[in-house]
Amino acid sequence: MLKNNNQNPQEQKPKEKIRPAKPQQNRRPAKQQPRQTAAKQEQGAARAKKPQPKRKNENQQPRQTAKAPVANTKAKRSAPLRIIPLGGLNEIGKNMYLYECSNDMFIVDCGLAFPDDDMLGVDLVIPDFTYVVKNKDKLRGIVLTHGHEDHIGGLAYLLKKVNVPVYGTRLTLGLVEGKLREHGILNQCTLKVIQPRQTVKMGCMCVEFIRVNHSIPDACAFAIHTPAGVVIHTGDFKVDYTPIEGGIIDLARFGELGNKGVLALLSESTNAERPGYTMSERRVGATFRNFFANAEGKRIIVATFSSNIHRIQQIIDSAAIHGRKVAVSGRSMINVLQTAIDLNYIRVPKGMLVDIDKIGKIPPEELVIVTTGSQGEPMSALSRMASNEHRQVTITPQDLIIISANPIPGNEKLVGRVVNELMKAGANVIYEAMYDVHVSGHACQDELKMMISLTRPKFFIPIHGEYKHMFKHKELALQLNIPEENIFIADNGNVLETDGVDMKLSGQVTAGRVLIDGLGVGDVGSVVLRDRKHLAQDGLIIVVAAINKATGKIMSGPDIVSRGFVYVRESEELMDESRALMLSVMEKNLTPNIREWGTLKNLMKDALGSFIFSKTRRSPMILPIIMEL
Ligand SMILES: [Zn+2]
Ligand SMILES: [Zn+2]
Numbered sequence: 001m002l003k004n005n006n007q008n009p010q011e012q013k014p015k016e017k018i019r020p021a022k023p024q025q026n027r028r029p030a031k032q033q034p035r036q037t038a039a040k041q042e043q044g045a046a047r048a049k050k051p052q053p054k055r056k057n058e059n060q061q062p063r064q065t066a067k068a069p070v071a072n073t074k075a076k077r078s079a080p081l082r083i084i085p086l087g088g089l090n091e092i093g094k095n096m097y098l099y100e101c102s103n104d105m106f107i108v109d110c111g112l113a114f115p116d117d118d119m120l121g122v123d124l125v126i127p128d129f130t131y132v133v134k135n136k137d138k139l140r141g142i143v144l145t146h147g148h149e150d151h152i153g154g155l156a157y158l159l160k161k162v163n164v165p166v167y168g169t170r171l172t173l174g175l176v177e178g179k180l181r182e183h184g185i186l187n188q189c190t191l192k193v194i195q196p197r198q199t200v201k202m203g204c205m206c207v208e209f210i211r212v213n214h215s216i217p218d219a220c221a222f223a224i225h226t227p228a229g230v231v232i233h234t235g236d237f238k239v240d241y242t243p244i245e246g247g248i249i250d251l252a253r254f255g256e257l258g259n260k261g262v263l264a265l266l267s268e269s270t271n272a273e274r275p276g277y278t279m280s281e282r283r284v285g286a287t288f289r290n291f292f293a294n295a296e297g298k299r300i301i302v303a304t305f306s307s308n309i310h311r312i313q314q315i316i317d318s319a320a321i322h323g324r325k326v327a328v329s330g331r332s333m334i335n336v337l338q339t340a341i342d343l344n345y346i347r348v349p350k351g352m353l354v355d356i357d358k359i360g361k362i363p364p365e366e367l368v369i370v371t372t373g374s375q376g377e378p379m380s381a382l383s384r385m386a387s388n389e390h391r392q393v394t395i396t397p398q399d400l401i402i403i404s405a406n407p408i409p410g411n412e413k414l415v416g417r418v419v420n421e422l423m424k425a426g427a428n429v430i431y432e433a434m435y436d437v438h439v440s441g442h443a444c445q446d447e448l449k450m451m452i453s454l455t456r457p458k459f460f461i462p463i464h465g466e467y468k469h470m471f472k473h474k475e476l477a478l479q480l481n482i483p484e485e486n487i488f489i490a491d492n493g494n495v496l497e498t499d500g501v502d503m504k505l506s507g508q509v510t511a512g513r514v515l516i517d518g519l520g521v522g523d524v525g526s527v528v529l530r531d532r533k534h535l536a537q538d539g540l541i542i543v544v545a546a547i548n549k550a551t552g553k554i555m556s557g558p559d560i561v562s563r564g565f566v567y568v569r570e571s572e573e574l575m576d577e578s579r580a581l582m583l584s585v586m587e588k589n590l591t592p593n594i595r596e597w598g599t600l601k602n603l604m605k606d607a608l609g610s611f612i613f614s615k616t617r618r619s620p621m622i623l624p625i626i627m628e629l
Contacts, residue, residue: 076500076501077499077500077501078227078228078229078499078500079101079102079204079227079228079499080101080228080497080498080499081099081100081101081205081226081227081228081229081231081497081498081499081500082098082099082100082101082495082496082497082506083097083098083099083100083231083264083266083461083495083496083497083498084097084098084099084100084131084493084494084495084496084509085097085098085463085490085491085492085493085494085511086098086127086128086129086131086132086492086493086509086511087111087113087126087127087154087492087511088109088111088150088463088464088492089463089464089465089470089490089491089492089494090466090467090470090491090492091113091466091492092113092150092270092408092464092465092466093111093112093113093114093125093150094111094112094113094125094126094127094150094153094154094513095108095109095110095111095150095151095463095464096108096109096110096111096127096154097109097233097266097463098131098132099202099205099224099226099231100135100138101203101204101205101226101227101228102203102204102227103138103203103204104138104140104202104203104204104205105132105135105138105139105140105202105203106139106140106141106142106143106202106203106205106207107132107139107141107142107143107158108142108143108144108145108222108233108235109142109143109144109145109151109152109235110126110127110142110144110151110152110153110154110155110158111126111127111148111149111150111151111152111153111154112124112125112126112149112150112153112154113125113126113150113513114377115515123516124153124515124516125513125514125515125516126153126154126157126158126513126514126516127154127492127511127512127513127514128510128511128512128513128514129157129158129161129162129514130509130510131509131510131511132158132161132162133161133162136161136162136164138203139162139164140164140201140202140203141164141165141166141167141200141202142155142158142164142165142166142167143166143167143168143194143200143202143207143209143222144166144167144168144169144172144173144176145168145172145219145220145221145222145233145235145236146168146169146172146214146216146218146219146220146235146236147168147171147172147174147175147176147216147218147307148216148236148307149307151235151236152172152175152176152179153179155176155179155180156179156180156182156183156185157514157516159180159185159189160183160185163188163189163190164190165190165191165192166189166190166191166192167192167194167200167207168191168193168194168220169193169194169195169196169209169218169219169220170193170218170343171216171217171218171309171339171340171343171345172218172219173191173192173193174339174340174342174343175307175336175339176191177191177339178335178339194209195209196209196210196211196220196247196250197209197210197211197250197253199225204226204227205224205225205226205227206224206225207222207223207224207225208222208223208224208225209221209222210222210223210250210253210254211246211247211248211249211250212234212235212236212237212238212249212250213237213238213239213240213243213246213248213249214235214236214237214238214441214442215236215281215305215307215308215310215311215440215441216307216308216309216310216441217245217246217309217310217340217345218246218345219235219236219237220235221233221234221235221237221254222235223253223257226263227500228263228498228499228500229261229262229263229264229458229498229500230257230260230261230262230263231262231263231264231265231266232254232257232262232264232265232266232267232455232457233266233463234265234266234267234268234451235268236268236270236441236442236464237249237268237442237443237447237451238278238440238441238442238443238444238447239251239277239278239443239447239450240278240280240281240282241280242280242281242282243280243281243282243310244281244282244285244310244313244314245309245310245313245345245346251450251454254451254454254455255454255455257455258453258454258455258456258457262455262456262457262458263457263458263459263498263500264457264458264459264460264461264498264503265451265452265455265457265459265460265461266461266462266463267448267451267452267460267461267462267463267473268442268443268463268464268465269448269462269463269464269465269469269470269472269473270440270442270443270464270465270469271440271442271443271444271445271448271469272445272448272462272465272469272470272472272473272476273468273469273472274440274444274445275444275445275446276444276445276446277444277446277447278439278440278441278442278443278444278447279439280439281310281311281314281439283439284311284314284404284439285314285317285318288302288314288315288318288402288404289318289321291400291402291430292318292319292321292322292324292368293322295365295400296365297364297365297398298364298365298398298399298400298428299364299365299367299368299369299398299399299400300319300324300367300368300369300399300400300401300402301368301369301371301382301385301393301399301400301401301402301427302315302368302369302370302371302401302402302404303370303371303372303373303374303382303401303402303403303404303405304370304374304403304404304405305372305374305375305405306330306332306333306335306336306337306372307332307336308405308441309336309337309340309345309346311404312333312337312340312346312370313346313347315368315370315404316346316347316348316349316352318368319352319368320349320352323366324365324366324367324368325352325353325354325362325366325367325368326348326352326353326354326367326368326369326370327353327354327355327356327358327359327367327368327369327370328353328356328369328370328371329356329369329370329371329372329381329385329390329392329393330371330372330373330380330381330382331372332372333370333371333372333381354367356369356392356393357392359392359393360392364398364399369393371385373385373418374403374404374405374415375405375407375408375411375414375415376407376411376413376414376415376416376417376418377414378414381393382403382418382422383418385422386417386418386421386422386425387421388425395422395425395426395427396425396426396427397425397426397427397428399422399425399426399427399428400427400428400430401422401427401428401429401430402430402431403415403419403429403430403431406440415431419431445476448473448476449476449479449480452476452477452480452482453480457482458486459486459487459488459498459503460474460477460482460486460487460488461487461488461489461490461496462474462477462487462489467489470489471489474487474489486503488503488505490505492511492512493508493509493510493511493512494507494508495507495508495509535564535621538564538565538618538619538620538621539562539563539564539565539618539620539621540562540563540564540565540620540621540622540623541560541561541562541565541578541608541612541620541621541622541623542560542561542562542563542622542623542624542625543557543558543559543560543561543582543604543608543622543623543624543625544557544558544559544561544625544626544627545557545558545559545582545586545624545625545626545627546626546627546628546629547586547590547594547626547627547628547629548628548629549593549594549628549629550592550593551592552590552591552592552593552594553590554583554586554587554590555629558579558582558583558586559579560575560578560579560582562575562620564620565618565620574612574615574616577611577615578608578611578612581607581608581611582604582607582608585603585604585607586600586604589603597626600624600626601624601626604622604624605622605624608622609622
């Protein structure tokens with residue numbers, strides 16, 4: 001099923017120069033495949049008469065050669081290209097894709113994900129870099145599609161392990177710069193600004209940047225020119241004919257590439273379940289102006305993604321119409337906004353921005369607060385406002401709060417909690433998607449189909465989504481007559497290999513989640529997580545004793561200390577019995593010159609564990625600490 005049936009598509013063709021990837025094959029329904037030879041011949045002849053497309057640059061299709069006269073039964077195959085997703089498949093977050101050919105390799109994006117509910121105390125999740133580090137001699141560089149966290153958030157951690165040039169558009173690299181500075185590695189990193197339609201060489205491959213629309217300016221897709229053919233990697237995109245900033249997605253270039261022949265398309269799947277088109281970001285502007293017009297006498301608070309620069313621009317524009325000042329709350333929001341202002345991606349009238357510390361001096365009806373927390377993130381500014389823990393903002397019935405983002409699947413509960421609290425404080429909260437308050441940054445079904453139709457790839461690989469999103473995306477591709485055996489729903493770590501003729505799943509490399517806890521990378525393993533869960537559920541009991549090593553006599557203790565174990569305060573008796581039990585276990589097992597503390601500790605743990613469980617039906621974590629004197 002993983003193999004393409006057309007193994008000999010160029011058999012018996014005239015010996016002209018031919019292209020390895022032939023888009024025409026794809027549009028034949030799968031059922032015609034067994035009898036393709038005749039059709040192939042026709043196509044081959046037709047192509048032979050056609051003039052070769054002009055080469056825009058030397059790197060396109062670098063290995064086009066005359067068909068070898070030998071091996072007549074074999075189609076023209078090239079050095080294999082390996083496409084390896086290291087993150088971003090079967091999840092929303094931590095996008096990272098590897099392209100490898102001969103002795104060269106480069107990376108597309110290096111993002112982060114936010115932890116699941118059960119990852120206690122974990123701040124961030126990044127991809128596993130093992131395979132990259134192992135092959136770092138081959139690594140030529142990193143290209144970035146755009147500046148969202150799920151595409152650049154893991155970069156600083158990667159650059160600490162492999163120092164290679166990073167290529168991206170101006171705003172993307174502006175945002176990266178801030179991160180590298182925070183990590184103290186900006187000076188040792190090489191960042192190179194690339195314009196759309198420019199190309200970066202990565203050994204035997206090269207990467208062409210193509211403008212797309214998205215919820216952040218300066219987003220790009222890539223056309224990756226390899227010996228095996230052209231691969232298009234969309235990054236996040238949508239089609240917006242009236243973008244707030246920057247140009248329209250470069251549909252012409254996608255079409256051009258499609259005409260010349262695209263070997264494979266990797267396309268994002270976030271909104272593959274949604275029919276139709278994503279509305280233009282401009283629609284949001286009208287909605288904002290409406291709400292602002294009807295908010296007389298009220299302070300307005302708008303929560304949105306910190307990275308949605310277009311949205312922030314429209315909030316600023318609406319505020320300007322109504323003569324309101326704008327204050328910004330939330331560290332990530334302030335960072336992104338500052339970068340965008342510095343690089344001229346956002347226009348703010350002079351004197352309009354006020355420091356959040358100084359909002360007390362401005363009448364509520366003349367103020368707009370833009371804040372993070374649209375996903376209900378517990379530590380975000382909006383959540384702190386909701387729980388009345390925000391330093392500068394107290395919610396009152398004088399507030400109109402607009403949550404201008406749809407909850408990412410899984411965040412609905414968190415958002416609901418925040419909305420409830422804000423409403424309890426008397427605020428008027430607008431949060432439903434039906435108000436057009438949010439327009440997605442991702443392509444819906446019609447746009448996804450447009451991308452497939454324009455590029456007409458031989459192979460199709462849905463990326464950037466959970467399984468259900470990728471599956472839906474596959475259905476769309478099937479509707480457009482991409483044969484099922486040419487569509488690959490892969491997983492992180494899968495190696496997809498193509499020689500320009502076939503594509504197959506050829507192996508597996510290390511891929512997974514690395515958990516980041518504060519500044520530590522990867523020091524939180526499954527054991528630590530299990531312990532944290534255990535502690536969170538049942539608490540901790542510590543048994544402390546001091547022992548004279550030479551005599552094996554107990555010098556002090558055992559004392560029982562507990563944290564988070566509910567039964568302690570009520571039950572003096574339970575603790576006394578525990579102490580007595582520990583004393584007897586120790587006395588029984590202590591000998592002069594004892595060395596095997598591990599055995600004794602385990603005996604203490606087991607005895608106390610089953611005793612506590614028999615009394616309370618709880619299993620707190622038990623930690624014996626023995627001090628040798
Ligand atoms: Zn994005
Ligand atoms: Zn993304």
